[in-house]
Amino acid sequence: MNPNQDKVCDLAIFGAQGDLALRKLFPSLFQLDKAELLDAETRVIGLARDNVDQPGFKENVTEHLKKYIPADELDNEVLQRFCSRLQYIKLDFATEEGYDQLVATRAKVKHRLICYFATPASVYGPICENLSKHQLINGETRVVLEKPIGYDLASSCEINDQVAKYFDECQIYRIDHYLGKETVQNLIALRFANNLFGSQWDLNHIDHIEITVAEKVGIEGRWGYFDKAGQLRDMVQNHLLQLLCLIAMDPPSDLSADSIRDEKVKVLKALQPITPELLTTHVVRGQYGAGTIDGKPVPGYLEEENAKSSSSTESFVSLKVMINNWRWANVPFYLRTGKRMPEKLSQIIIHFKQQPHYIFAPEQRSIASNKLIIRLQPDEGISLQVMTKDQGLDKGMRLRAGPLQLSFSDTFHTDRIPDAYERLLLELMKGNQYLFVRRDEVEYAWRWCDRIIQGWEDQNTRPQKYPAGSWGPVSSIAMITRDGRSWYEDSA
Ligand code: BG6
DSSP states (O other): OOTTTTGOOEEEEETTTTTHIIIIIIIHHHHHHTTTTTTTTTEEEEEEESSOHHHHHHHHHHHHHHHHHHHOOHHHHHHHHHHHHEEEEEEOSSSTTTTTHHHHHHOOOOOOEEEEEEOOGGGGHHHHHHHHHHTOOOOOOOOEOSSSSOOOOOHHHHHHHHHTTTGGGEEEEOOOOGGGGGHHHHHHHHHHHHHHHHHOTTTTEEEEEEEOOOOOOOOTTOOHHHHHHOIIIIIIHHHHHHHHHHSSSSOSSSSSSSHHHHHHHHHHHHBOOHHHHHHHHHEEEEEESSSEEEEEEEEGGGTTOOTTTOOOOSEEEEEEBBOSSSTTHHHHHHHEEEOOOOSOOEEEEEOOOOOSSSOOOOOGGGSSSEEEEEEEEOOOOOEEEEEEEEOGGGGTTOEEEEEEEEEEEHHTTSOOOHHHHHHHHHOOOOOTTTTTTOHHHHHHHHHHHHHHHHHHHHTTTTOOOEETTTTHHHHHHHHHTTTTTTOOOHHH
8 A cells, every 4th residue: 555645635835935835845845755755646736826827836946945955855856756746826815816726626636635824824714714615625624824823812712713613623733833843752752751751750850941942043034023923922922832831741641632732731721820020020021132143243123124113022031930730839940032142042951959968079069960951953862961970080079960962863873854844744644633733722822921911011111132142131141040040051
């Protein structure tokens, strides 16, 4: 039997001429094709408003494949095969124009239609309505929703309601691309396949946890979108809270989508609300000013192209998050994410508690604790910092912190780690929802974030400045120092 047969589909990408489709979706589909993970009959149908003909569309996609895929991975034969799967339909998302053509394209095929909405969420409802009017939806159809799903809880509910009129929850795949990252997947294996960690994963053994998602880039021509969102909506509401859920959730009873998602929802429900009283001690928001990245001067947020000079949107946020349950009571989770940081780095650090009784030299006490470092990017891997005796006759019982290292690329000799979108597209075609976000997760996350945003609005304060190329405002360091702790690279 053909191993890809269960995945055969027509993948209709709405917004096929947009940045996400050209930068991520087509390159990922190409890689799946190259790895022979697409069925021979699977077609990729691009839909957008632009007036381009079939060759023009294929040329545009090919150009972007050449831009985003290293030359030595761009096999010519696969490129031809991939291009022969492509079709373009000019379609206006919100009116009925173009849908007939999609119907005609599907007339002779029986396989599943998957609609990928790489468009603003404001047109998700109208697209669904038009698909329905043209009888393009049946029980087999799947729909993929890109973030941001809304701007707050109310708008997110509205969008989810519009889609839910036409699709059941089991047909809806909400993307959070962090869930497709190799190391994020490994979090589940690490926690639940290793008793060493499983038995230590609670308030009795863990002192605190850090999650850092830092980017070097600034706003990169996305000012219009970003300024309405800000870092809390753009990164915390989704990616950071998803990471937090995977670290903090109780073991699911199996690996099914709903078992995992039920556990994540329990974490979201247990998050301590950030009340106005906690806002000053538990949250820091920042906005980058001019500074230096890789030795080159870069402008501040308010001087970026198309910027409004009065904007008080945050490009950085750090938070002290508490989870009110038996596993995590009094264990702080320090979250930090920002643009224009010194490096692109996403990592989770589990700081284990010190020994109950310490017998080594007192001045070394501060280094004597284990840390588990889970590196999402770059250089994906896991490292466990353990204490050993320093080598040498003259060192006595001097302690040294050294890593037990697992670099995925060195250990598994993998040349390339697949992009998150490759995995997500594959799971989507297979019909596995465990890497996609359920509606209640999105809504609990919004509920928690809305309160912070409301608090900021009520206080009517501006974000604190930090120079581009730094780790955020000094108050972010003060937030953790007040608790007698420090961010990892400050103490490393
Ligand atoms: C997106 C955000 O979801 O994630 C962007 O909208 C951000 O602002 C991006 O740059 C970061 O993703 P990654 O995979 O590069 O860490």
